Amino acid sequence: MKTVIYYFTGTGNSLAAARKIAADLGDCELIPIASLQNTDGNVVPETGRLGIVCPVYDGGVPVMVAEFAGRLDLSRTDYVFAVVTMGGMGISALHQLDGIFRRRQDKRLDAAFAVRMPGNFPPLFRPPSGAKRDEILAAADRHLGEIAEAIGRGRAAQPGFAPISAVMKALTYGPFSRQVHGADRDFSASDACTGCGTCAKVCPAANIEIVDGRPAWSHRCELCCACLHFCPVEAIQFRMLLGTEGRGRYRHPDVKVADMEAQARAVNLHDR
Numbered sequence: 001m002k003t004v005i006y007y008f009t010g011t012g013n014s015l016a017a018a019r020k021i022a023a024d025l026g027d028c029e030l031i032p033i034a035s036l037q038n039t040d041g042n043v044v045p046e047t048g049r050l051g052i053v054c055p056v057y058d059g060g061v062p063v064m065v066a067e068f069a070g071r072l073d074l075s076r077t078d079y080v081f082a083v084v085t086m087g088g089m090g091i092s093a094l095h096q097l098d099g100i101f102r103r104r105q106d107k108r109l110d111a112a113f114a115v116r117m118p119g120n121f122p123p124l125f126r127p128p129s130g131a132k133r134d135e136i137l138a139a140a141d142r143h144l145g146e147i148a149e150a151i152g153r154g155r156a157a158q159p160g161f162a163p164i165s166a167v168m169k170a171l172t173y174g175p176f177s178r179q180v181h182g183a184d185r186d187f188s189a190s191d192a193c194t195g196c197g198t199c200a201k202v203c204p205a206a207n208i209e210i211v212d213g214r215p216a217w218s219h220r221c222e223l224c225c226a227c228l229h230f231c232p233v234e235a236i237q238f239r240m241l242l243g244t245e246g247r248g249r250y251r252h253p254d255v256k257v258a259d260m261e262a263q264a265r266a267v268n269l270h271d272r
């Protein structure tokens with residue numbers, strides 16, 4: 001049975017997760033949600049199985065993903081699943097997606113899964129590195145194998161009861177989603193910047209231009225932190241909370257700048 005997986009990623013975890021599921025299932029098409037953000041109207045996929053794979057942000061899904069889910073017409077799909085990748089807590093993001101489908105078209109997620117992967121938000125937690133990072137990635141890989149098996153068998157799996165995650169989302173996701181596009185006002189590039197343009201290439205929101213050899217942010221940010229983590233000289237800093245100076249950087253070891261560019265390319269073309 002053919003499977004279509006829509007994904008969004010900032011530092012590669014969700015792309016690596018989508019790839020693992022695709023490899024295990026076979027006959028899968030991976031589509032970046034970023035490529036559809038400037039298109040109009042409903043998206044009506046005709047496929048046996050459909051999945052969304054994305055990170056958890058402040059207990060919910062990235063704003064770009066929530067907007068996309070609101071335009072996704074599931075009437076020609078038999079089985080719908082969602083996988084969220086998270087640093088520690090995020091079942092509420094699965095309830096959010098389920099709620100979007102239920103309210104809009106009286107459909108539910110057939111299966112929903114949350115996978116722990118390395119956290120990528122240094123203003124709050126230092127990303128894991130070395131053996132700790134590798135341990136988390138190996139456990140995630142095993143978990144993703146089980147998830148792919150469940151999806152392959154067409155199993156039902158509703159998101160579980162998660163009161164702490166729900167409270168966290170209730171407190172933080174509203175302000176996050178209202179302010180996220182302008183959150184890039186807290187990014188800056190230091191004198192270490194070489195003007196290489198990597199930050200602009202990896203941004204899934206086409207939110208960065210290189211002006212006079214430095215990144216300039218355009219206030220369409222998703223706060224995915226790709227620019228922060230993929231800068232080869234760690235020139236980018238983010239002022240929020242504990243800041244990012246000397247607090248480590250993270251990206252999934254199997255996801256390269258070219259993969260991030262592939263996610264971003266379609267939106268960049270739309271914008272020209």
Ligand SMILES: Cc1cc2nc3c(=O)[nH]c(=O)nc-3n(C[C@H](O)[C@H](O)[C@H](O)COP(=O)(O)O)c2cc1C
Pocket residue numbers: 008009010011012013014015054055056057058059060085086087088089090117118119120121223224225
């Ligand atoms: C702005 C932001 C908010 C985040 N909020 C949460 C959260 O509420 N719960 C959690 O477990 N992880 C949170 N994380 C961590 C990511 O969900 C996690 O690292 C994810 O796997 C990143 O996926 P990606 O590499 O595909 O972008 C957050 C990360 C960012 C950048």
Ligand code: SF4
Pocket residue numbers: 189192193194195196197198199200210213214215230231232233234235236
């Ligand atoms: S990736 Fe880093 S060095 Fe390259 S332009 Fe952006 S901020 Fe400057």
Ligand code: SF4
Pocket residue numbers: 010184202203204205206207208217220221222223224225226227228
């Ligand atoms: S500007 Fe940086 S944090 Fe914002 S969407 Fe682009 S890459 Fe992500």
